[in-house]
Amino acid sequence: xxxxxxxxxxxxxxxxxxxxxxxxxxxxxxxxxxxxxxxxxxxxxxxxxxxxxxxxxxxxxxxxxxxxxxxxxxxxxxxxxxxxxxxxxxxxxxxxxxxxxxxxxxxxxxxxxxxxxxxxxxxxxxxxxxxxxxxxxxxxxxxxxxxxxxxxxxxxxxxxxxxxxxxxxxxxxxxxxxxxxxxxxxxxxxxxxxxxxxxxxxxxxxxxxxxxxxxxxxxxxxxxxxxxxxxxxxxxxxxxxxxxxxxxxxxxxxxxxxxxxxxxxxxxxxxxxxxxxxxxxxxxxxxxxxxxxxxxxxxxxxxxxxxxxxxxxxxxxxxxxxxxxxxxxxxxxxxxxxxxxxxxxxxxxxxxxxxxxxxxxxxxxxxxxxxxxxxxxxxxxxxxxxxxxxxxxxxxxxxxxxxxxxxxxxxxxxxxxxxxxxxxxxxxxxxxxxxxxxxxxxxxxxxxxxxxxx
Numbered sequence: 369x370x371x372x373x374x375x376x377x378x379x380x381x382x383x384x385x386x387x388x389x390x391x392x393x394x395x396x397x398x399x400x401x402x403x404x405x406x407x408x409x410x411x412x413x414x415x416x417x418x419x420x421x422x423x424x425x426x427x428x429x430x431x432x433x434x435x436x437x438x439x440x441x442x443x444x445x446x447x448x449x450x451x452x453x454x455x456x457x458x459x460x461x462x463x464x465x466x467x468x469x470x471x472x473x474x475x476x477x478x479x480x481x482x483x484x485x486x487x488x489x490x491x492x493x494x495x496x497x498x499x500x501x502x503x504x505x506x507x508x509x510x511x512x513x514x515x516x517x518x519x520x521x522x523x524x525x526x527x528x529x530x531x532x533x534x535x536x537x538x539x540x541x542x543x544x545x546x547x548x549x550x551x552x553x554x555x556x557x558x559x560x561x562x563x564x565x566x567x568x569x570x571x572x573x574x575x576x577x578x579x580x581x582x583x584x585x586x587x588x589x590x591x592x593x594x595x596x597x598x599x600x601x602x603x604x605x606x607x608x609x610x611x612x613x614x615x616x617x618x619x620x621x622x623x624x625x626x627x628x629x630x631x632x633x634x635x636x637x638x639x640x641x642x643x644x645x646x647x648x649x650x651x652x653x654x655x656x657x658x659x660x661x662x663x664x665x666x667x668x669x670x671x672x673x674x675x676x677x678x679x680x681x682x683x684x685x686x687x688x689x690x691x692x693x694x695x696x697x698x699x700x701x702x703x704x705x706x707x708x709x710x711x712x713x714x715x716x717x718x719x720x721x722x723x724x725x726x727x728x729x730x731x732x733x734x735x736x737x738x739x740x741x742x743x744x745x746x747x748x749x750x751x752x753x754x755x756x757x758x759x760x761x762x763x764x765x766x767x768x769x770x771x772x773x774x775x776x777x778x779x780x781x782x783x784x785x786x787x788x789x790x791x792x793x794x795x796x797x798x799x800x801x802x803x804x805x806x807x808x809x810x811x812x813x814x815x816x817x818x819x820x821x822x
Contacts, residue, residue: 375585378610384578385620387495388509390531393609395602398499398535401430402437405474405497408530413440414497415471417462417485419447422477422501426538430476430499442471447481453650454483456517462488472496475529478546479505479653482529483513490526498529502542503550503597503608505653506628508532509616519706521637528620534609540600547597547605548761549654554611555591555756556632556657557583559664562746563630563791569739570728572790579627583618587611594760631667631791634783635660639771641707641786646770655769658762660783663776665750666815667792670805672743676736684800685726691719698785701778711785718788725798732799750815766816773816777806 376384382391392404405414414434418427423446434441445465452458462484466473473496475485482498489496500508507514509532512523539547561584567573590611596604618627625633636656644650689697698711720728732739748756754764763769766776780802784793796802810818 375589376581376614378614381582381614381617384582385509385528385617386623387511387527387620388529388532388617391509391534391613392532393534393536393606393613395536397533398426398429398538399433401474401497401499401533402434402439404531404533405434405472406439408497409472409495411440413442413469413471414474415442415466415469416444416474416476417447418444418476418481419452421543422481425541425543426499426501426535427476430474442469445473447484452480454480454513454515456515458484459487459491459515463491466492466494470494474499476501478502478542479507482508483515486529487513487515487524487526495527495530498532500532500534500609501538502546503534503539503605503612504542504546505550505553506612506615506619508534509613510619510625510628511616511623512619512625516640519641520710521640523625528616532613534613536602536606536609539609540602540605545652545655545761547600547608549652550612551591551594551597551608551760552654552658552661552757552762554587554608554615555753556630556661557587557615557628558591558746558748558753559632559661559668559792560626560628560630561587562668562743563664563789564626565742565746566739566792566795567790569735569742570731570790573626576622576627579618579622582614582621583627586614590614591756594756598760626789630789631664631783631793632657632660634787634789634791634793635663635779638779638783638786641710644770651769655763658757658764659766659769659771659776662750662754662757662764662815663780663809664792665747665753666809667780667796667802667805668743668747669750670808671792671796671799671801672740672747674799674801676740676799677733679729679733679736679799681726681729681733684729684798685722687800688720688722688725688798691716694719694785697781701782701785707786711782714788715785718790718794720798729798732795773810773818776816777810777818780806 476499568575593604615628694715695712702708
């Protein structure tokens with residue numbers, strides 16, 4: 369069950385990290401990058417990696433600082449593609465640029481630049497340093513890179529950066545709503561934690577106490593000031609940066625994304641795999657996760673209102689489809705192709721026999737009163753989450769990221785199929801309650817009513 373509450377300082381969390389040895393957060397510290405680099409890589413040459421925007425925001429100043437310090441610096445590698453995103457072909461492009469030398473990359477950017485550099489550095493046998501340009505996601509210090517490959521969003525195992533520098537002056541000046549993206553990614557740890565509680569209670573994936581403490585220990589503190597983040601207040605943004613870095617440290621500690629990612633991320637990954645765009649652009653990871661967080665919170669509110677201590681476990685077992693039936697349903701929901709093929713692999717991996725499922729539901733029935741109270745303590749009310757997202761400037765309705773309510777309803781079933789990780793979606797499916805929950809969520813009195821016109 370849930371470990372006793374424990375709040376770790378950033379320094380304590382850093383000690384639990386497996387790869388990252390230093391994290392510096394402060395205002396006006398960008399010019400300290402050469403000193404931080406020398407502390408960990410000595411006199412080895414450096415090579416800055418950026419795109420045109422991040423080079424202008426911070427990269428040029430980092431280059432000037434290295435030149436002023438007299439440290440060897442190769443020509444910067446600047447991604448020029450207008451459609452740059454965390455896709456495998458860009459990893460290959462950076463790998464080719466790194467192969468002829470042994471310079472240590474300095475990733476200047478946020479999610480895309482960091483993940484591309486993380487994987488390319490690993491594949492060319494070297495560590496790297498990261499200079500954060502926005503508080504836009506929790507992947508800076510995460511173990512693994514989230515990269516689209518062969519049409520699917522995949523996590524490639526590779527070490528986190530050796531050191532990270534986050535200049536709050538740069539981050540507070542991040543364009544648009546990038547810091548709101550990160551806020552939504554951090555707030556998602558609320559539902560991700562609930563999913564882990566369920567998986568732990570059912571004996572599927574035990575909670576790792578150190579990782580739990582790193583991510584969940586100070587989460588409420590880190591998300592407490594969405595208005596301050598929206599106003600670019602350095603203190604609020606600093607707490608956001610710290611919370612996002614803690615999320616990465618938790619993933620480093622456990623060697624898994626489980627401490628920071630649950631069903632809410634499956635909605636985002638699904639829409640990534642479907643190449644979803646809105647007004648000609650791909651919505652940010654954070655904003656997709658934000659809608660996913662609300663979707664999962666709505667599902668939990670329905671499940672917590674159900675008397676699962678009276679669940680008919682035998683009926684759940686009798687009605688449970690075999691693996692091939694689930695794979696056929698995945699093809700119906702997702703269409704033929706790579707996405708459905710990947711879903712079939714995940715569905716087979718997490719499938720249970722009817723007998724095993726019945727035993728699991730009997731276990732759920734017996735522990736539901738205690739589990740329900742643990743989930744209520746972990747979760748925030750849907751209305752509260754929605755107001756926090758609205759305050760920070762994030763979308764609170766699926767239409768704001770180009771997802772119709774009908775599509776969101778389908779996405780619950782589709783998202784269930786694409787990952788083997790046990791989440792609220794699995795709980796709802798295995799208890800036979802997902803369809804009833806969706807009827808409620810999308811009813812005239814529900815969170816997202818679908819009117820008679822569809």
